[in-house]
Amino acid sequence: MNLRQWSRDLGLGVRFAFAGGREGWIRAVLTAVGVGLGVAVLLLTTAAPNALEVRHDREQARLDWPFGEPPAKSDRTLLIAQSDTTFRDKDIRGRMLEPEGARAPLPPGLNRFPAKGDMVVSPALKKLLAADDSAPLRERLPYHVVGTIGESGLVGSQELAYYSGATGLTPHVNGAVVNRLETFGDPNPSQEKTDPVLLLLILVVIVVLLMPVAVFIAAAVRFGGERRDRRLAALRLIGSDGRMTRRIAAGEAMAGSLLGLVLGTVFFLAGRQAAGTVEVVGVSVWPSYLNPSPALAALVVLAVPTAAVLVTLFALRGVVIEPLGVVRAAKPARRRLWWRLLLPLGGVAMLYPMIGQGHAGGDFNQYLVSGGVILILVGITALLPWLVEAVVGRLGSGGVAWQLAVRRLQLSSGTAARMVNGIAVAVAGAIALQMLFAGVDGDYTKATGQDVSRAQMQVRVPDGAPLGPTALKFADTKAVRKVTALWEGYLGDSSWKSQDGPQTLGALAVGECPALRELAKLPSCKDGDTFVLDGGGTSNDGPILNKPGRKLYFEQSSDDHSADVLWTVPPGVKKAHSVKGLTDWERDGFLMTPSALPKAAEKRVSGEIYLSIDESVPDAYEYARNTAFRVDPLSQPMNWTATRSDTKFSSIRTGLLVGAAGVLALIGASLLVSQLEQLRERRKLLSSLVAFGTRRRTLGLSVLWQTAIPIVLGLVLAATVGITLGAVLLRMTDTPVDVDWASVLAMTGIGAGVVLVVTLLSLPPLLRLLRPDGLRTE
Incomplete structure (x- = not known):
């Protein structure tokens, strides 16, 4: 032709x-x-790579730390301090700016530097600050808003970010919180190899x-x-x-x-x-x-x-x-099963050569992976019509509604299967992915060691701030139940200025007796006591630091040129037994009460405050963050978590959730359109049955049965295929196969929930069709 x-x-x-x-x-x-x-989702998918690339480029363009040797102060340099914060689980990106000359680089999205006391904010943060219930945030960001950050300076329309003006940042330049730079962004970006899994x-x-x-x-x-x-x-x-x-x-x-x-x-x-x-x-x-x-x-x-x-x-x-x-x-000819089984079996055959590769076995072949997964999921669309036909052909007698539904399915099982195919494929894929994510989660989610039952927030005390009075400020803060304040540092067996530095180190913690009891079992404790912990200051040759009369050197930074501060181990030093501390590890070294610490050594230890928060109080964490801001505007309180996930792994999981939300919306909308089309085709048949005296309740139930039977069969098939695909993917990553039945039931329940919502939305049109005047025609 x-x-x-x-x-x-x-x-x-x-x-x-x-x-x-x-x-x-x-x-x-x-x-x-x-x-x-469907086309809208496909176009959105084709746009996703560009969106991710632009987000990455925007993030790279505003990187604000020097790459290589930090520049010297000039009229082209800018001091920038990180002042990130969190408000009700929403991260806020904050930066304090102090230009050191007329040619200092402007951050992307800004057309001028804000003066001290002013700030430029993102549109989303401006809206959040204006909200009636954002008083705690306004207290923490007490700046005057003088403008908004342009699109080029933000990675997303709803990003919360601000730049504030500052002075006096020079003494705080440390390469961590405060940096000096001449340009934003990485001049030589490198491509990092992505983990095969x-x-x-x-x-x-x-x-x-x-x-x-x-x-x-x-x-x-x-x-x-x-x-x-x-x-x-x-x-x-x-x-x-x-x-x-x-x-x-x-x-x-x-x-x-x-x-x-x-x-x-x-x-x-x-x-x-x-x-x-x-x-x-x-x-x-x-x-x-x-x-x-x-x-x-x-x-x-x-x-x-x-x-x-x-x-x-x-x-x-x-x-x-x-x-x-x-x-x-x-009556159509019976569907054959053998060729329908070839699709999923072919998919498994394509994936089988990659079983056991894991992290160290090399990259996965993307064509075999894509082709194998596609064949397995397409196999659902081939198997479901056969399954529906095989099951409904054996269904027996029942009520009138049941018989009407079963007979309709027996005559048009293919149409019923087509309605369910999409939801079955989505559920099977979700189950497989959930199994894969759960299986490899342990490789990308690590325990932090932070005991969240004893403390939920950690705040670093700025250099020069007294630990005791600072701790009292937090103790007086609303929703703070307990404050544990500790100075922490190290003692060495020789000067930190020597060429090789100390050969043996001992950890040191200084605090009041209640704080020290968080770290060890103390025989007794009063101000002025010193304790040596089990194994304190040991080497391969045994204990060498805790001998009475031994002179030890307090830790000293490389840029600190002041005299050494020494401490002599006192005679009769008490011994204490280490326990798992706030950070879930047993310390060694020494414990001191405040008056036992030499005055000259106070600048050689850093203060850390651990807070126990009463989470039943609304905005409990916000009060603690506001106190931290009043103590030091550069302070960045850290919320404690029991685990921490790999950033890329979390990003992929987030992308899955975003995509799944869009696909679920498509599933619901498409199912609704399909259901309405099916009802429209049956309008005269339904009207005829009503005209002959069939109760509307009976017809309504028959339509619901026509939807429910294929859905149940489709979800059973989806669960079976999903678990099989998930098991194969887990074996490919060299991970033990473990079926999380709670997740399987959850994914299946979500699919059933979407169908239930669609069915409820289709009831009003169905009731309108169940009238005899539907027989009229032109």
Whole structure:
């Protein structure tokens, strides 16, 4: 068949779609909405790489520490201090700026430096500061807002950030909190090699999120199948042959998909603008980030109509279209199982060679990974129609509603399976990913050792601030239950100024008796006591630092040129038994009460305050942070956590949650459109049953049973395939297979919940259809 004939037949199908009266337009619009939702997600996906790249570039462009040797003070240098904070679990990026000359570099997004007492804020932070319940934050940021940070200085539209003016930062330059720099950004960025397991996670996340979209598009182009069959029979009656008729049907589907491309573009543009006003799992973007790759967008434009034609031709391959009707109305031939099993088995075969690679076994082949996961998930769409047909064919008698539902499913099990395919694929992929994330979580989530049952926040005392009075300020702070204040440092067996430095070190902690009891079991304690801990100051040759009369040197920084401060181990020093301290490790070395510490050594130890917070008090942590700010504006209180996750691993998990939220929205919307299309096709049948006296309650229950039976079968199949895929992926990462049944049930429950919401939303249209006047026709 030549290309001209194909074009003519497809064009005729397009004309039928748009010139077929009200029914044609409704069918085309329903198809277009289903396809459009999928296209919008595909366009968003093609824009995601650009969004991530722009976010990364913005982050790199505003890096604010010197790379290499710190520059000397000049009219081109800027002092910048980190003043990050947190407000109600939201991180706020803060920087204090002090230009040292007229040519000091401006941070991206600013057009001038704020004066001391002023600040420039992000739009989201400006809105947060203006909120009625943000008084604690306004107390912590007591600056006058004089402008907003431009888009080039923010990684997302909802990022909370500010730059404030400052003076007197020079004495605090330390290369950690306060830096001197001549330019922002890394002049020589390096590409870090990504962990193979993380690459595997990224690949599987992408495939799992996109597969339901492809399934929904394939289902959407088949809307109106039964009415289309009657039109095709009419075409055969007026002289078209079977092949021509199928091509005309494919043209109708292509028309809906082309209209879907237009609607999808509209949905995408609307979603693109809306994306600038929302934040999902802590991630936000600017609309300008979401620019689809031209090549990928062109691929979507070509692939969607092509897929519509191919899916339609494939669906009609076994349908005999005759002038007097379509043979599909008779009982179809039983579906064969053997070739449907080849798809998931082929996927497992593609993944099998990579089993056991793990972290040290090299990179995973991205083509084999993508192809294998796709085949396994596509296998669901092939197996589900067979499963639905096999089960409903054996269902027996029951109530009237049950019999109506079962008979309908027996006649059109393929249509019921198509509605469920997308949700089944999404649930199976989610289960597999959840198993994979849970299995490798231990490799990327480490225990911090922080005992969160005894303290929930840690604050470093600034140099020169007295520990005791500072601790009293926190003790007087609302919602602070307990304050543990300690000076910490080290003692060495020789001067820290010597070429090799001390050979043996002993840790030192100084504090009041209650604070020292957090670290050791003390025989007795009063101010002036000194204790040596089990194993304090030992080496391979045994204890050498804790001998009475031994002279020890207090820790001294390399840029401190003052005289050594020595301490002599007193005779009769008390011994104490170490216990797991606040940071879950048993200390060695020495403990001192405040009056036992030499006055000259007070600058050789650093003060740390550990706070126990009463979390039942609203904004409990905010009061402690405000006290820390009053003690030192450069203070950065640290919330304690029992575990800490790898940044890249957390980012991938966050990306999965963001993508899953979008796919779930697509699932719900597409299912609703599909359900409404099914109800529209059955309008006359339902109206006929009502006219003959069938109760509306019975018909409503029958429709619910028609939805529930395929959904249950689909979720059972999804759980089975998901667990299998998850087990294979875990073996690929050389991780023991462990099924988290709670997660499996949770993912399955979420899928069932989406279907329940869609069913409830479809009840009002169903009730409107259950009226005898639905028999009227023109």
